[in-house]
Amino acid sequence: MPRIDEKLIPIYEDVLRRNAGETEFHQAVEEVLESLGAVIGKHPEYLDNALIERICEPERQIIFRVPWVDDNGQIQINRGFRVQFNSALGPYKGGLRFHPSVNVGIIKFLGFEQTFKNALTGMPIGGGKGGSDFNPRDRSDGEVMRFCQSFMTELYRHLGEYTDVPAGDIGVGAREVGYLFGQYKRLTNRYEAGVLTGKGLIYGGSRARTEATGYGTIYFIDQMLKTKGASLDGKRVVVSGSGNVAIYAVEKVNEFGGKVVACSDSSGFIVDDGGIDLGLLKEIKLVRRQRISDYVGLKGSGAYFSNKGSVWEIPCDVAVPSATQNELHANDASALIRNGVVAVGEGANMPCTPEAVRLFQSEGVLFGPAKAANAGGVATSALEMQQNASRDSWTFEETEARLAVIMRRIHDSCAETAEAYGAPGNYVLGANVTGFVRVAEAMQAMGVI
């Protein structure tokens, strides 16, 4: 049985029973419940009024068929999801993930995490997540467009700037958001800019939104290092993944004077001891949509590719897992610790397994959990909604400056909560408790919802 306070065990067992087989969701709930033992000591009323049970149950779950026609004239069918988890603090907010691994359990774990992450930002956004088992890889632009149009033909009736505001996640970037927005506009005959975030700059997107998740994660790591009188300057960094989060994490590490020596994709990883060439990485991943292994040939010399072992075996001072859930296991954490890692910040959602997190914590490694460390993306989505609502558009500098302030506040509230609960430096506890209490208090104020 997990390390959950015995008063919370029946709640956890109920979650297991009612969501059979949804292992990622179980894991996300377990991680939050482990932090809540201390909270129910201070707030016994949360047990009496079933608040925790209610928070673990999504407000609404939508599952739908997405039929579309491929370039060969064949009919394809995918499954679409939107889990509207919690709207106590604002409209449901969270990305859409298009990846063949997507199922209801994955979307539920992401929606659950998103609820607390969004609360942590201090902005008026509830939590939700959606997506499909559609695989955009190797699909033509036309196929991606027809898929997005069919997906939105069902989803639009559940959305709205005051109801539910999706954005991107894995497999959903500016191209997909554009097709989704175009179809929403046709179906509703409304130019409702605030219904989606991550839009192109020409039609209501926010500057710095693309960069925000990666930048924010590095700001968070910088804040953690500062508590020890350290900085990123001169640090060797490994960033897993090579998507939107990873690329802009690399960019910000460079700005802080660090050096990223390795990154990866699902086919393997590259190591470049002189520091990853960011321009080349962007060209390969954002323009050509190629595999990371192509970096080696294009770079010429100094780099190598490996599809054996793990990127976490590459010695580094700072690790930024930015690929996907459960990508960093206990043996990876042990390798990083052996090699002297001092800080880990989760750029992806739940990339470290619970065993890996425990190892980092017991060895005194600064550990920034996703809910806090990668909240800069959704926070900047909320800034996009703010600009849309006021029909305004801010400069890159202004938007990034706001992001930096938000990340510092998130860091400080996690640190203060951890301190107040007698666990200084425990950002997992700090993030879970701060996010939970904000959602819980809003729900309490609204009666039985």
Ligand code: GLU
């Ligand atoms: N998918 C991102 C996340 O995990 C962003 C969501 C959003 O901007 O709404 O937080």
